[in-house]
Amino acid sequence: MKDWEYNELFEAIQETYEELLEEDRGYRYAIAKLAEEFDNLGMIEDVIVDTAIGEIAIKHDKVFVGRIEGITRRLSTFNHLNVDDELTKEELNDLSNRIKKVIDGLRNVEVDYNSSAE
Numbered sequence: 001m002k003d004w005e006y007n008e009l010f011e012a013i014q015e016t017y018e019e020l021l022e023e024d025r026g027y028r029y030a031i032a033k034l035a036e037e038f039d040n041l042g043m044i045e046d047v048i049v050d051t052a053i054g055e056i057a058i059k060h061d062k063v064f065v066g067r068i069e070g071i072t073r074r075l076s077t078f079n080h081l082n083v084d085d086e087l088t089k090e091e092l093n094d095l096s097n098r099i100k101k102v103i104d105g106l107r108n109v110e111v112d113y114n115s116s117a118e
Helices: 006-021 027-037 043-057 065-076 089-108
Strands: 062-064 110-112
Touching (some): 006 027, 027 043, 027 065, 062 065, 065 089
């Protein structure tokens, strides 16, 4: 990871999410904006972004179907062998556990078919 430290990226996403919530446009808007603002940072960074957004999403009653499908698809294809040189063993273990929790959590949320982010 060239521009971010592992925990720093998770923290930045959470802080940005909280700032977006302060705009009073709702959590759906905040999640959509996060995905836009933290897009295409790098291979492992994108996995961390999806994981962090997934962790936020599963705390809500409903999650947009497109968000569920996109995050689940991308995280399901994560291959930890490709990132051994970018993350420590502890970080990789933590990320793998978080990914599993997100995928499991997204299976259990209520699916929202309304594409409006507001």
